[in-house]
Structures are given as structure tokens and as C-alpha cells.
Amino acid sequence: MMFKRKKKSSFEGSGLILFDKVEEAIGAEKILKGENYPVKLVAPPPTLRKGCDLAVEINLVEQMGIERLFEKKDILYLEILPLKGDGELLEIVKITDFKDAFMVKAGNMKLTFDKNTGVILNASGGGCPDIPYLHVRMVGKKLFEAPRPKEIGFTLCALMMDRALMECRELWKEGGN
């Protein structure tokens, strides 16, 4: 007699999606798997538990793409959190003045624009695979004509780039433009 073991998922996530209801978690897992996101259903640790007793473990770096998918498909969820740490995304931005250009740093991303024209001169920092793609799509465009990383990117680096873009747009407006 042979006993067949169910193959254990080797996926190791770093983030958690919390839901109000068990059926929402099960439905979300199915949607995510259908889009080829590596995920698994887990019981949230007591320190992170909110809502129901079931959560979906994700690769945290893919948070932004998952949030956009959920919005598109009207999937309800409570929160996305890292499995470790205080769970807060960096909100701080730092600005460097290069005389004719401002460089805005949000987390690990930096976006630089021309003070006189509002054209994005460069994007640097980060390390996720959508960053070279965003670089190609954004550099050389005016701040309000460039696509938002939140709309075409997928990762936490892209989310930080989006924050930098929003701050650049504010600075540009404050300059009387």
C-alpha cells in the first residue's frame, strides 16, 4: 500500500493579507493563484490577527500589484502587513536641491526633475524588476504627463517611486507652476 503525501508548498512569504470573513480569504487566494501570484492560506499569528482566523500569505514585495488587482476585482480585505516589524510603510521623503533640479527621495527611490521645465531628468535607487521599466517610461516626461508607478508598477519599489512622484508634483505646484 502506498501513502501519497500532499506536496507541501515551498513558498515562503513575507507579508499577510487580513480579511474580515473566511470566505473572503478563500476567494482572494483563488484570484491570486489564478494570476500566478505565489500565495498560501495561513492562520495569522495572534499579534497580527484582525478579522477572521484565515489570512493569505504573500510575497510582500508584490503588495502594490496585489492591491491594484483587488481594487479591479472588488475584493474586500482589511489590511496588508509585513510578517515582521511594526508594519508601517515609510512615509518620510527627503529633498535635495541641485540648483536647477530637485531630487526627491522616498524610501529607497529617488526621482529628479528640472525646476524650470518640470521634466523628469532621472530616476535612481530601488531594486525591483519594475524599476528599470518605470525608468524607461518616466524619464524625459513632464511630471504630470508621466504615468504613475502605482498604475503600471507592481512592487514596493514602485510604490516608493509613486510617493516620490507625488512629492515632485507638489513641489512643482508650490513653485507657482
Added chain:
Amino acid sequence: MLLISGTVPIKDLPLTRGAAKLEGEFLNIDGSRIPCTQGTAALISAALITAEYLKIDPPQALVVGDIGDGKKSRSLYEYLIKNISNLSPDVLALHYILPDIALMKKICEAVEGCPKKPIMIADASSMYVAKAAGLAAKFDIFTPDATEIAFLADPDATHPAYINKHLFETDVTRTPELLTTAYQLKGAARLLLVKGSIDYVVRDGNILETITEPNVPELEAIGGTGDTITGLVAAFADAELELHEAAIIAARANRMAGKYAQATPATRIRQIIAQFPAVFKKHLCEWSGACSVPSHS
């Protein structure tokens, strides 16, 4: 042989492996033309130009098109897991690949099967996942910037977007403290080259060298200047320089190339890369103490 692996922003590019060649502003890898822009393409270009100057074999590139959804990144991990022991590179540089903790663990396991353990270099997301997976000590070199050293010093963060805000706010003058913490928490590779207004070369927690000249602040704004440093380190390591020397020369060469290019915030990375041969011609002898380039067959 130096093997560089990462993604490039060409959505439909299949997994492609071959010796890198430069064709104007493009890289040619096994017939695929890839623009020399920020990211892995910049790293490969810098390594290739260095290898050409040193008259060593060009780097082998293993790339795949991925615009961030990660689908092709996984094929790259799988290829490396399956083939790395046969490829058996002397130096393995891992770059822009969607972080996957389980797959990075498998790569590190597969590397153990190489006849000779390669010098392992990680930058960008490969560095993020190596740290998040608790594998930093398996790597010989990481090349973080000032924010990323705070990430390596944060015991909980799995991505720099989630580092503790107090660490993010840390003044650059406190980088040595972050370095100490990163090593204590086993978040650092054996050697770190920290890129910033002051570049630090650190081995096992000890600062070996700081580099501040020439001071070209605009380099921070230019997308790809971190990638080129990693490419330089990888090529010099492949040329059998001691790793700390490779890091020190890489940091100096990158700064000098910025000066030669008269860098502004609008400078493109290919303009920096184009300066490397002139920088090497003028300074490499003095910096390395090796004043002749061997002629290889």
C-alpha cells in the same frame, strides 16, 4: 568566468544566455539587443567595458524580460537552480530579480554543488531577498546604498520600504553604527561596499577604506550609478583582484567617471559608462599597483 543574472525591461524577452557584446548604445546577448539603461543592463555594460580593458573574457549574461510582475523572474531562478553547478562560474552576480525567499534559498543550495564555490555578489532585489532569507553571510559582496544599509541593519524589514523610520532618518555620519548593527544581525555579506556621499568598504564589520573623492553629488540622481559600481566590482573580482581592492577601485572609478562626464542630474548612465576606459587608462595603474594589462589569447 563572470556570470551576471537579472531581468531587463523588455516584456517579451525570453530567458537568454550568452557572452555580452556592446553595439553602440545596446548590449547584444545571444542576438538580442538590449538598451544600455539603468538596472542589470548597466551592470553588464560596466562589467563588459572593464573586462575588455583588462583583456579578460567578457561576462556571461543570463537575462530575461520582466517588467515587475515577476513571472519571468521565477524562470530565471529555476534556470540557475538547475544549471549553476554545470555553469560553475568563478563569480556570480545576482541583480534585479523579483525577490523570492524559497527560490533564493534553493539557489544558495545549488551553488554548494559547484566544483568551486563562486564569489557571490548581490545587489538590488537579490540583496534584499538574500538578507530577508537570512542568507547574507553566504554572499561575498553586497553593494548597498545609504538607505539599503539601514535596511540591512533592520532586524525585521524584508524590503527597504518597511524599514524602521528611525533608521531611515539616520544621518549619513552614523553609517558606521548601521554597519556594526548589520554585521551583528547577520544582515551583511562578508564584504560591503556602501555607496553614498562617503563610500565605505567594509570587511567582517571592519571599515577598510572610505572614499570621498572626487565628490560628484549628482551621481546619486543618475539612475544606474549603483549598478555600474556592482559591475565594476564583479569584473575586477573576475580579474582576480582581492575583493576589497576590487571594491575600492570600483568606487574610485565610478566617481572619476562622473567627474569625466561632467555629470549633471540629467546625465544618462551610458554617458558615465563611456568614460571608464579613459578613467582606467589614467588611474588604474596607480590605484591597483598593477601597471600592465596581460595579453590573453
